[in-house]
Amino acid sequence: MAFIGIRYDLRVPSFAGTTHAAQYAACLEQCAWADEKGFDLVVLSEHHGVEDGYLSAPLTMAAAVAGRTRNIRINIAAVLVPLHDPIRLAEQLAALDLASGSRVSLIAGLGYRQEEFDMAGVDRRKRGSLLEEYVGVLRQAWTGEPFEWRGRSVRVTPRPSHPPAILVGGSTEKAARRAARLRAGFAPAIQDDALAAIYQQECDAQGFKGGFVSMPGGPGFVHVSRDPERDWQRIGPHALYDAQTYAAWQTPDQRSQVHVAARTIDDVRKSGVYRVVTPDECLEIARQYGRVILHPLMGGLSPELAWEGLRL
Numbered sequence: 001m002a003f004i005g006i007r008y009d010l011r012v013p014s015f016a017g018t019t020h021a022a023q024y025a026a027c028l029e030q031c032a033w034a035d036e037k038g039f040d041l042v043v044l045s046e047h048h049g050v051e052d053g054y055l056s057a058p059l060t061m062a063a064a065v066a067g068r069t070r071n072i073r074i075n076i077a078a079v080l081v082p083l084h085d086p087i088r089l090a091e092q093l094a095a096l097d098l099a100s101g102s103r104v105s106l107i108a109g110l111g112y113r114q115e116e117f118d119m120a121g122v123d124r125r126k127r128g129s130l131l132e133e134y135v136g137v138l139r140q141a142w143t144g145e146p147f148e149w150r151g152r153s154v155r156v157t158p159r160p161s162h163p164p165a166i167l168v169g170g171s172t173e174k175a176a177r178r179a180a181r182l183r184a185g186f187a188p189a190i191q192d193d194a195l196a197a198i199y200q201q202e203c204d205a206q207g208f209k210g211g212f213v214s215m216p217g218g219p220g221f222v223h224v225s226r227d228p229e230r231d232w233q234r235i236g237p238h239a240l241y242d243a244q245t246y247a248a249w250q251t252p253d254q255r256s257q258v259h260v261a262a263r264t265i266d267d268v269r270k271s272g273v274y275r276v277v278t279p280d281e282c283l284e285i286a287r288q289y290g291r292v293i294l295h296p297l298m299g300g301l302s303p304e305l306a307w308e309g310l311r312l
Contacts, residue, residue, distance in 0.1 A: 002286035066104070226278070
């Protein structure tokens with residue numbers, strides 16, 4: 001059976017004709033519906049200070065999702081770890097674990113937008129070392145035992161029932177080696193067998209036997225329609241906006257499976273990353289990739305249109 005995920009970043013560009021309040025309400029309703037239908041995963045993303053109101057508090061939203069669901073797993077992809085105080089982050093994730101019945105996991109991301117580091121008062125040049133340090137702090141905090149960190153006496157209580165699974169994100173050789181050194185799973189942003197091999201080599205060198213790679217695959221956006229041509233006219237501006245803004249954020253060392261250098265809606269359609277498909281074509285995606293990733297409110301799509309695709 002195919003893996004089915006549903007993701008949200010809750011952006012509302014100026015042309016969208018909806019509001020953040022409407023999108024947040026729709027997200028929670030859709031997550032409850034997805035839980036009832038047996039979907040596997042809700043994915044929430046994080047960015048800060050974006051004009052369109054990109055979701056900046058995914059842990060808070062994860063708690064709201066947990067309160068509306070019972071079985072579906074919740075993944076935060078990614079937590080921009082260097083932008084957070086790791087002690088507070090450990091407390092929030094412990095509370096999420098307890099409140100959700102241990103359904104929460106995270107991909108630990110470095111972050112890349114300079115504006116976000118400036119906003120957080122963090123030196124972007126130190127993001128790699130901070131991520132490694134903070135992952136260690138999270139794990140130590142989740143033991144519930146007192147410890148010293150940077151001259152602070154720390155104890156995080158209550159401890160989680162099951163410490164949230166941490167995968168390390170990235171699309172470089174350095175990221176692959178970092179994931180292995182941290183004895184964590186590796187979630188590259190791009191399907192690259194060479195990165196997987198580097199990760200496994202470093203796992204072997206570290207004596208880490210529990211390593212695994214979670215590779216991306218398939219389209220990043222799927223909307224199911226009885227009339228794809230009609231719905232592309234409605235979805236196209238949102239998809240172009242989504243693609244162009246992500247492309248504008250890309251740094252030279254960054255690669256992503258869903259990166260699209262698009263100038264027109266036709267460029268977006270040809271990329272295959274954004275797909276508006278018939279039910280039969282959706283089944284074919286499931287067969288080909290073993291997964292379907294839905295992003296129903298992508299780029300500020302209206303809840304009404306999103307529900308049409310979801311229900312179909």
